[in-house]
Amino acid sequence: MFTNVIVRVPSKSVVDGISSSNEGKPNYGLALKQHEEYVSALTKAGVNVTVLEPNDDFPDSCFVEDVALCTKKCVIITRPGAASRQKEAALQDMQEALKKFYEHIEYIEAPGTVEAGDIMMVGDHFYIGESARTNRAGAEQMIAILEKYGLSGSIVPLKEVLHLKTGLAYLENNNLLVAGEFITSPVFEKLNKIEISPDEAYGANCIWVNDHVLVPAGYPNAQKAIEGLGYKVLVVDTSEFRKIDGGLSCLSLRF
Template sequence: MQFSQALVRRPAPSCAAGLTSATLGAPDYPRTLLQFQAYCDALRSLGVELTELPALDAFPDAHYVEDVAVLTPEFALITRPGAPARRGETVHIEAPLAKHRELLPMQIGRLDGGDVLLLGRRFFIGLTARTDAQGIAEFERLVKPFGYSVQAVPVSDGLHLKSVVNALNEDTLLVAQALVERPEFEGLRCIPVAPADEYAGNTLHVNGTLITPAGFERVHELLAPLGLPLLVLDTSEFRKMDGGLTCLSLRF
């Protein structure tokens, strides 16, 4: 989980027109930009060099760059987003990523990067409304030659797997309570998050620090025994659009 670089995309003025299942109202654009800048500053403070891509007003969700690609040391897999309205975003991420990695484009199925969690050489992929079995099979076909395994994880609640499950270190997951007993996570330490605090399950480990959403003190207390610094950020405007900390950057 040591990162030196990341790609981010500036939110567009149209960001309130994006896809969401939340009922928290529309995001305030100036506040969205302030929170985006704080996020970028946080990554830079942890030693990550950022490349900021321009806003795409025609694609109001395009600043959630993690959904359109999955990065490993060997390749950048270009996904096939589950929402048809987002598929046009992929062409805009290919050129920036091609400077750093071989591109592996998906051809069939549906898969969002927000459903993909990498732990060592294992990919856990959420089977969700945005990612289907055909997409997972296509993903596995592309990554298997590089020595990666793939495990599908059914997710009934939450937009993406990483909305509710994230890695805190090599053998510890922060997991929504409903998924703690999933057999796919056998052998891993799972720290359960109560339903009321599930949004904070989207906590991001960057270079020895945990970046976590503000307003979830109970989760902050769960994280404290790990002995890692906590960097707490306000993500209220992204939450209104089903967005979180992991999906705002492509880290490598």
């Protein structure tokens, strides 16, 4: 179960966020509205939400998931692979928010890079995607830290997606949404894989929060599959964040 969530309000500079989507720039006003609805959905799922102020110096800083991995034993401050994001984790308000909840704080150090969008928690095990943003050195550091606290990790090389959780979502109860390259991956054979079709691949980025699942708007087949598993679904529009390579999981730290 999750008790707390940290989010950051999008700044006006969000329109200049890193993007490979070719869908144009986000509408700032609409992004703000969608973010408010996201926070509202999280609240409905029964968590306390800490809302950090926008920071114009970092266009991608609303994607707080990438800058820290929150576990039940410690928080690990990452070192994002995107150079423009490497100082986000050091922002004072983020540091203060994390220190409020965690006694044990660890850090990924150069030459390692890690973005926590590449990390999926399944119980006490953490799958770590080796990607353009998370390198082998960073993944190995992450595993060493996890093991220090009695947790475990393993590396999953990525071929096509930006982040591991771009195409995966663990919904607890052994259920795993899979899209793209992960459909045929032998790594997750022990889990109950729910396949998301290529035309709805973005819909695979959902988040489980206390028996609720937040699902992006506009992916009816993915939504139906999740509802069929018995979850309470909360639909949230993330169209403006999709334009800058972001999804539901990217927008929060959940612990």
